[in-house]
Amino acid sequence: MSSLVDDKSIIYAWRESCLKLQNLWPLDIAVCKWYGLTFGDTGTLTENTLIEIHLVNLGLTSIPAALGGLKGLSYLNLRDNKLTRVPGELADIQWLTYLNLARNRLSCIPPALGTHLTRLKTLYLTDNCWRFKDSLPVEWRGDGSLRMSGTCDFKR
Numbered sequence: 001m002s003s004l005v006d007d008k009s010i011i012y013a014w015r016e017s018c019l020k021l022q023n024l025w026p027l028d029i030a031v032c033k034w035y036g037l038t039f040g041d042t043g044t045l046t047e048n049t050l051i052e053i054h055l056v057n058l059g060l061t062s063i064p065a066a067l068g069g070l071k072g073l074s075y076l077n078l079r080d081n082k083l084t085r086v087p088g089e090l091a092d093i094q095w096l097t098y099l100n101l102a103r104n105r106l107s108c109i110p111p112a113l114g115t116h117l118t119r120l121k122t123l124y125l126t127d128n129c130w131r132f133k134d135s136l137p138v139e140w141r142g143d144g145s146l147r148m149s150g151t152c153d154f155k156r
Contacts, residue, residue: 007050010066011037020058038075051095056080068092079103079124091116100124 008031015021025034032039038052049072057080067073068089075098076090083104090096091112097119101109106128113120 007039007048007070007072010064010069011050013066014064017064018060018062020060024058051075053077063087063090065089071095074098074119076100086110086113088112093117095119097121101128103127105129 011025011031011034015025024036025031031037032048036053036055037050038054039048040051050070051072052075053067053070053073054075054077056077060078060081060083063078063083063086065087066089067076068087068091070093072095073093074095076093076096077098077100079100080103083101083106086101086106086109088110090099091110096117099113099117099120099122102124103126106125109125
């Protein structure tokens with residue numbers, strides 16, 4: 001079960017490893033008020049669970065594997081950054097329903113995302129450096145669980 005203490009420590013660690021986030025998230029402001037983060041009640045987890053991350057067009061170059069520990073996260077929008085890889089640990093985010101990784105520098109994504117993100121309803125991957133279909137998890141290549149709706153975007 002996720003809690004503010006756990007979620008907060010993951011976010012603080014990400015901040016410490018990323019200069020752009022250090023500038024965006026000042027330490028004199030409470031973490032629950034930091035730009036692009038939404039805390040709330042998922043119904044099964046506490047009201048202090050991080051449920052949304054919306055960090056668009058910030059020039060972020062990496063996603064920490066520790067984000068996989070944000071069990072109550074349902075919305076992750078990292079569109080228009082400079083990401084080159086996605087950690088397989090994101091597959092551990094059991095409540096994730098929305099994932100936007102469009103317009104980054106990704107050439108592939110971990111197969112675990114295709115097998116473990118069973119609640120995922122929307123996935124945006126357009127405008128990346130794809131080796132196209134061969135780089136997508138086999139679970140997303142026409143089996144019907146996620147329907148392709150555009151170049152490389154999926155809807156359930």
